Amino acid sequence: MLKAIEEKVYRGERLTQEDALTLVKCNDLLFLGRLARWIKRQKTGKYVYFNVNRHINLTNVCVSKCKFCAFGRDKDAKGAYVMSMEDVLKRVYESIPDNITELHIVSALHPTLPFEYYYDVIKTLHKTFPHLHLQAFTAVEIDYFAQISGKTIREVLSLLKEAGLGSLPGGGAEVFSSRIRQDLCPKKASGERWLEVMKTAHELGFKTNATMLYGHVETWEERIDHLLKLRELQDRTGGFQSFIPLPFHPENTELAHLKRTTAVEDLKVITISRLILDNFAHIKAFWIMLGISLAQLSLEFGVDDLDGTVVEEKITHAAGAKTAQGITKEELLARIKEMGYIPVERDTLYNVIKVYEEDK
Numbered sequence: 001m002l003k004a005i006e007e008k009v010y011r012g013e014r015l016t017q018e019d020a021l022t023l024v025k026c027n028d029l030l031f032l033g034r035l036a037r038w039i040k041r042q043k044t045g046k047y048v049y050f051n052v053n054r055h056i057n058l059t060n061v062c063v064s065k066c067k068f069c070a071f072g073r074d075k076d077a078k079g080a081y082v083m084s085m086e087d088v089l090k091r092v093y094e095s096i097p098d099n100i101t102e103l104h105i106v107s108a109l110h111p112t113l114p115f116e117y118y119y120d121v122i123k124t125l126h127k128t129f130p131h132l133h134l135q136a137f138t139a140v141e142i143d144y145f146a147q148i149s150g151k152t153i154r155e156v157l158s159l160l161k162e163a164g165l166g167s168l169p170g171g172g173a174e175v176f177s178s179r180i181r182q183d184l185c186p187k188k189a190s191g192e193r194w195l196e197v198m199k200t201a202h203e204l205g206f207k208t209n210a211t212m213l214y215g216h217v218e219t220w221e222e223r224i225d226h227l228l229k230l231r232e233l234q235d236r237t238g239g240f241q242s243f244i245p246l247p248f249h250p251e252n253t254e255l256a257h258l259k260r261t262t263a264v265e266d267l268k269v270i271t272i273s274r275l276i277l278d279n280f281a282h283i284k285a286f287w288i289m290l291g292i293s294l295a296q297l298s299l300e301f302g303v304d305d306l307d308g309t310v311v312e313e314k315i316t317h318a319a320g321a322k323t324a325q326g327i328t329k330e331e332l333l334a335r336i337k338e339m340g341y342i343p344v345e346r347d348t349l350y351n352v353i354k355v356y357e358e359d360k
Contacts, residue, residue, distance in 0.1 A: 002026060009035050009275065020224045020276050029267060029301075036271040036302030043281055044304045047355070048341040050332045051348065053102035053135075053308035054095040058083050058121065062108030064140075066185040068174070068216055070252035072108050082113065085124055092129060098309065098329075102348045103129075105136035106171055109188075115149035115156070119163055126164020133166040133348040139197035139208075140172030143189040153200050161204060167348055168201050170209030170244055176229055177222040184216065184255075191226075195233055202239025207349055209284070210240050214269055215248035215261035223269070227276045234279045241350060242282035242305055245269045246289050263294050267301045274302030282350070292327065296335045306332055 005019050015023075026032060059082040062072030073080040083091075092103065103125060107118075118141075122134055137145070137160070145156045157165075174181065176191030189197070201208055210230050214223055234240045247266050250258045261269075274283045284305040287295035295306055309327055329345075333356055336343040343356040 014278055015275055017224055023272050024220045032271040033301040036274040037300055039274055040302045040304050046342045047344045048299055048336045049305040049344050049346045051102055051308040051346050052100045052329055053104050054100050056091055056103060056105045058107040059110050060108050061110045063111045064109050064187045067254040068184055068248060088121060102133045102135055106138055106169055109144045115145045122160055122165050123163040134164055135167045135169055135348050136165055138169055138172035139194045140189045142197045143193050153197050157201055157204050167206055168208040170211040173211045174213045175218045175222050176226045180218050199237060202237035207241050208239055209242050209244060211244045211246050213246045213248055216255055231277055231279060240280055242284045243273055243277050243280050244284040244286050245273050270298050270303060271301050299339045299341055
């Protein structure tokens with residue numbers, strides 16, 4: 001069976017759900033890695049992408065109460081915060097010397113902040129820093145904005161686009177399974193709603209990313225179903241740029257009794273994602289969650305993007321991440337070159353800014 005799947009991969013044929021579940025049972029990680037690496041080479045050659053970006057989390061006050069989250073707070077809880085416009089601008093001005101090209105903005109679902117707050121953040125940032133690409137607000141946040149404003153998803157996205165929003169990140173997808181969402185995040189947008197937001201965004205011309213949060217209470221079957229739904233939407237819209245598998249960090253969450261996924265499981269998720277998502281150009285390793293060394297190793301298992309410099313990440317670190325909150329461009333370059341790949345600095349939309357050839 002594995003031989004037949006291998007032949008399908010080399011012929012460029014689409015793998016089925018049955019093929020995916022067969023690969024799940026395969027314990028030959030090097031075999032899986034070889035297949036995923038072959039597909040990566042067909043799509044992006046020896047290039048490995050990264051960008052110079054800054055993360056901004058506007059607030060951690062949230063009504064969602066997801067069991068897997070260590071970031072969200074009640075409004076009056078210790079450590080709860082909301083950034084003012086002055087706070088946001090200060091963070092960006094601090095990062096200008098680093099030659100950032102992207103602001104990556106995600107938050108929580110605040111109970112009283114109006115949609116106008118988020119709209120004004122985008123409008124002000126775009127006016128003040130017109131050269132920076134604004135990748136902001138997960139599909140879950142967009143759905144929440146529609147709820148609190150009484151507007152449709154399309155109206156919310158259209159207004160944000162007019163204000164200067166450039167693209168959407170892929171967060172909030174978690175696992176699409178209704179069983180999982182009812183158990184872990186019943187107050188959050190459903191998997192179907194997440195897909196609807198992304199479909200609408202793509203129709204409006206936005207490029208977006210997609211994610212999957214794995215390693216909590218989901219099954220492999222639910223993981224595969226998640227990937228197939230992403231592949232189906234991508235067939236229809238072509239709007240997804242990259243897929244980012246996110247390993248769950250249990251510390252300080254209601255699921256703290258669970259063990260963190262192993263490196264072997266992380267690499268298996270990455271390889272199978274690359275093999276199933278044949279219509280996604282890029283598979284990204286979010287080094288903040290994987291750890292920089294495993295992210296570096298993942299380049300041999302189908303990954304072609306190491307995300308970016310980040311600068312200040314709060315959400316995963318609230319759940320016990322031991323990685324740094326940011327990384328220098330120089331270290332990203334070194335990590336990529338160590339693996340024999342060619343680093344490519346990109347903007348958010350994968351336009352090439354600079355190719356760092358091997359001899360330079």
